[in-house]
Amino acid sequence: MIAEIGHFALIAAFVLAAVQMSFPLYGAHRGDIGLMDLAKTTALAQFALVLLSFAALVNAFVTSDFSVLNVIQNSHSDKPLLYKISGAWGNHEGSLLLWVLILTLFGAMVASFGRNLPPQLRARTLAIQGMIAFGFIAFMLFTSNPFERVLVPPANGQGLNPLLQDPGLAFHPPFLYFGYVGLSISFSFAVAALIEGKVDAAWARWVRPWTLAAWCGLSVGIGLGSWWAYYELGWGGFWFWDPVENASFIPWLFATALLHSAIVVEKRDALKSWTILLAILAFSMSLLGTFLVRSGVLTSVHAFATDPERGVFILLLLVIAIGGSLTLFAIRAPSLQPGGLFRPISREGGLLLNNLFLSVAALTVLLGTLYPLFLDVLEAGKVSVGPPYFNATFGPLMVPILAAMVVGPLLSWKRGDILSALSTLWFAGTVALAAIAITLIYSGVDGILPAIGVGAAAWIIIGSCMELAERVKLFQSSAADTWRRLRQTPRSVYGMTIAHLGVGVLLAGVIGTTAFKTESVQNMKIGQSVAVSNYTFTLDNVVSLQGPNYVAERAVFVITEGDSLIASVNAERRRYPVEQDMTTEAGIHTTWLADLYAVIGEGSRSAGWTTRLYKNPLTPWIWFGTIIMAIGGLVSLSDRRLRIGAPSNSRKKAVSSRPIPAGAQ
Amino acid sequence: MRSRKRQRLWLVSLVVILLGGAAALAVTAFEENIVFFRSPSDIAEGKAEIGRLIRIGGLVEEGSVKRTAGSSEISFSLTDGGASVAVIYNGILPDLFREAQGVVAQGRLQTDGSFLAVEVLAKHDESYMPPEVAEALKKSGYWQENNAEEGMKGHTK
Numbered sequence: 056m057i058a059e060i061g062h063f064a065l066i067a068a069f070v071l072a073a074v075q076m077s078f079p080l081y082g083a084h085r086g087d088i089g090l091m092d093l094a095k096t097t098a099l100a101q102f103a104l105v106l107l108s109f110a111a112l113v114n115a116f117v118t119s120d121f122s123v124l125n126v127i128q129n130s131h132s133d134k135p136l137l138y139k140i141s142g143a144w145g146n147h148e149g150s151l152l153l154w155v156l157i158l159t160l161f162g163a164m165v166a167s168f169g170r171n172l173p174p175q176l177r178a179r180t181l182a183i184q185g186m187i188a189f190g191f192i193a194f195m196l197f198t199s200n201p202f203e204r205v206l207v208p209p210a211n212g213q214g215l216n217p218l219l220q221d222p223g224l225a226f227h228p229p230f231l232y233f234g235y236v237g238l239s240i241s242f243s244f245a246v247a248a249l250i251e252g253k254v255d256a257a258w259a260r261w262v263r264p265w266t267l268a269a270w271c272g273l274s275v276g277i278g279l280g281s282w283w284a285y286y287e288l289g290w291g292g293f294w295f296w297d298p299v300e301n302a303s304f305i306p307w308l309f310a311t312a313l314l315h316s317a318i319v320v321e322k323r324d325a326l327k328s329w330t331i332l333l334a335i336l337a338f339s340m341s342l343l344g345t346f347l348v349r350s351g352v353l354t355s356v357h358a359f360a361t362d363p364e365r366g367v368f369i370l371l372l373l374v375i376a377i378g379g380s381l382t383l384f385a386i387r388a389p390s391l392q393p394g395g396l397f398r399p400i401s402r403e404g405g406l407l408l409n410n411l412f413l414s415v416a417a418l419t420v421l422l423g424t425l426y427p428l429f430l431d432v433l434e435a436g437k438v439s440v441g442p443p444y445f446n447a448t449f450g451p452l453m454v455p456i457l458a459a460m461v462v463g464p465l466l467s468w469k470r471g472d473i474l475s476a477l478s479t480l481w482f483a484g485t486v487a488l489a490a491i492a493i494t495l496i497y498s499g500v501d502g503i504l505p506a507i508g509v510g511a512a513a514w515i516i517i518g519s520c521m522e523l524a525e526r527v528k529l530f531q532s533s534a535a536d537t538w539r540r541l542r543q544t545p546r547s548v549y550g551m552t553i554a555h556l557g558v559g560v561l562l563a564g565v566i567g568t569t570a571f572k573t574e575s576v577q578n579m580k581i582g583q584s585v586a587v588s589n590y591t592f593t594l595d596n597v598v599s600l601q602g603p604n605y606v607a608e609r610a611v612f613v614i615t616e617g618d619s620l621i622a623s624v625n626a627e628r629r630r631y632p633v634e635q636d637m638t639t640e641a642g643i644h645t646t647w648l649a650d651l652y653a654v655i656g657e658g659s660r661s662a663g664w665t666t667r668l669y670k671n672p673l674t675p676w677i678w679f680g681t682i683i684m685a686i687g688g689l690v691s692l693s694d695r696r697l698r699i700g701a702p703s704n705s706r707k708k709a710v711s712s713r714p715i716p717a718g719a720q
Numbered sequence: 721m722r723s724r725k726r727q728r729l730w731l732v733s734l735v736v737i738l739l740g741g742a743a744a745l746a747v748t749a750f751e752e753n754i755v756f757f758r759s760p761s762d763i764a765e766g767k768a769e770i771g772r773l774i775r776i777g778g779l780v781e782e783g784s785v786k787r788t789a790g791s792s793e794i795s796f797s798l799t800d801g802g803a804s805v806a807v808i809y810n811g812i813l814p815d816l817f818r819e820a821q822g823v824v825a826q827g828r829l830q831t832d833g834s835f836l837a838v839e840v841l842a843k844h845d846e847s848y849m850p851p852e853v854a855e856a857l858k859k860s861g862y863w864q865e866n867n868a869e870e871g872m873k874g875h876t877k
Binding site: 289393396397399407411412415416418419422423426436437438439440441443444447448451452576577578628636637638639654655656657662663665666667 | 723724727730731734735738739742745746748749750752753754755756757775787789790791792810811812813815816826
């Protein structure tokens with residue numbers, strides 16, 4: 056019964072989406088306030104209905120209602136409660152419902168917090184949101200219904216893929232989708248602005264907080280996924296340039312570019328059409344990512360052909376959304392008023408450089424991700440594009456941005472003085488050059504890229520702090536003056552400094568893990584020791600143990616450095632009888648400076664076990680850096696000027712500058 | 721107005737230089753780093769380059785998995801029904817590595833005809849058959865339809 060309520064709620068939300076995408080758009084065209092306000096009501100009601108539907112699905116999973124096909128395929132009554140709940144979105148149908156839930160959540164947030172928005176812009180934005188919701192709910196209802204029943208319920212379910220039974224992965228999809236789908240708001244704002252034919256500073260101020268919120272969610276989501284891959288897949292790596300990872304990384308790169316270009320629109324009224332294009336591209340890449348992951352083309356283009364219904368449906372949505380918005384862009388962009396002029400060396404110039412490099416880097420990642428698909432479709436042979444391609448293209452493209460991101464904030468708008476900016480940063484520059492030299496001479500690592508990476512990390516971390524110090528005149532002025540300047544500095548500036556610091560920390564972690572790790576693979580018997588860098592791993596014991604829904608073989612490693620005991624870690628191989636599947640749990644001891652990482656493979660007491668031991672320098676910094684970046688985003692989001700319900704003085708200005716032209720368009 | 725033109729000029733040149741540079745980078749990276757898929761039959765016919773990073777796929781031949789005592793080295797044969805290749809791998813095999821199961825190995829062909837794998841991939845699903853392997857088996861006429869299109873469930877990574 057409850058499952059049927061969920062299904063009906065979804066159908067009702069579908070009907071509301073149809074209303075929301077049509078009437079308010081017409082109302083905005085005619086200047087009819089009543090029709091425009093309809094969007095607000097439908098957006099809120101739609102969210103309530105999808106929430107009800109989602110609750111019904113979670114309920115089916117929690118109560119192990121095996122008359123629902125989705126529950127049979129993805130759950131089991133022995134599963135711990137957390138994974139019963141996360142099982143609701145650990146499958147194709149349920150994850151789409153989560154997708155739509157977040158989509159309607161954003162719609163409802165625009166409806167309730169967007170009181171200061173001009174009514175036409177709000178109506179049009181919500182109408183575009185309605186169109187996206189309409190497409191995706193239709194997709195669910197017609198091809199992927201999560202509430203499908205079976206006539207004869209089995210005694211128990213088939214269980215959830217054990218790899219997904221993990222706390223990191225339970226929360227990975229909600230964050231990731233918050234980011235993916237949050238970008239839909241920037242997209243809807245961009246399309247609404249194109250329909251209106253008007254982009255100004257106020258528009259940028261409304262778009263930025265949404266993009267920022269989505270960006271934070273996406274960063275945390277990608278970070279969680281990477282963390283999970285690191286400890287669960289047991290390969291000692293954190294990023295594999297796997298197509299599924301790339302599918303989330305490409306929108307992140309575009310969203311990062313969008314965040315920066317929106318600043319230029321807000322402050323200088325320039326780069327308007329470029330910003331609109333980025334907003335369209337960022338969400339288009341989210342849609343493309345959804346298509347790649349959900350249609351099965353990644354495993355094989357032939358898998359796509361065997362279940363064409365779903366793939367063709369999403370492909371159609373993709374063509375309509377991306378094709379439609381880009382066509383609209385092509386028609387409308389030339390008529391946008393060109394904004395303020397600026398010299399190449401200026402704050403705008405720096406932000407533009409960031410944008411161009413991020414976008415081009417995103418395109419090279421996209422190319423590498425899609426290339427095997429192209430060749431496969433053309434029957435030109437089977438290939439795979441692995442990390443070497445991405446490292447060789449993405450790495451060099453990041454170097455200029457990393458170098459420029461410290462200088463940019465020190466340049467003034469319109470026309471900057473690069474020499475004075477560089478002279479402020481002399482200390483950071485000296486340390487960076489020294490770090491590069493030391494790495495090249497002493498580390499014995501091949502290639503110049505790791506050394507440049509070490510230098511860039513030092514440059515960014517020290518440079519970002521120096522930029523803030525310069526701003527508040529630390530040690531150049533009285534303590535009281537510095538304190539006053541500290542208090543007057545807007546939160547968005549702190550947000551930027553923190554986020555940039557996070558990039559530096561993340562970069563240090565990435566370079567440390569990829570270029571300086573020590574790995575050792577061998578056969579070990581109980582009592583045997585192996586030296587990994589300056590540490591010694593001793594296989595102390597291997598025991599069997601019983602988990603809630605698995606049995607495990609647990610290896611206890613004792614790690615020592617010289618004579619002192621560092622830690623004891625447990626590496627497990629788990630067998631899940633219901634799913635007939637095995638998983639690996641790495642044993643990790645983390646210090647601030649490195650991860651000591653142990654994995655156990657097959658073996659026995661007499662023959663010994665295959666073990667894989669790593670020292671991964673600075674790996675924890677990858678997660679710290681990601682968290683610091685997201686905190687930077689949140690601090691910036693808390694800035695008064697960016698608050699979702701924009702401040703009252705700008706509201707007056709905005710409203711007066713946007714009179715409602717009755718019937719005008 | 722002249723300055724607007726000038727701004728457009730340097731903007732466009734910057735974009736062109738950047739795109740050109742990125743394209744050059746991508747093309748070189750593709751040339752050097754693309755990993756081709758070869759079946760055991762391809763290798764028997766001498767179609768695969770020696771020493772270059774390639775992927776091979778097939779079924780793990782029953783009874784062929786050998787572990788060297790006191791070492792982490794493992795050897796096994798991969799077959800597509802037509803031909804088979806001896807694979808040597810040093811490390812932990814994926815959790816779902818079994819005999820008679822389809823796997824993909826990435827590594828380099830040695831001059832003695834054996835394949836030194838740096839990575840062995842088997843998907844985390846019992847019924848899953850790597851698509852490249854399925855195709856190779858089909859080509860050599862070794863294919864059973866029933867274990868084909870299963871296993872689309874739970875492709876997370």
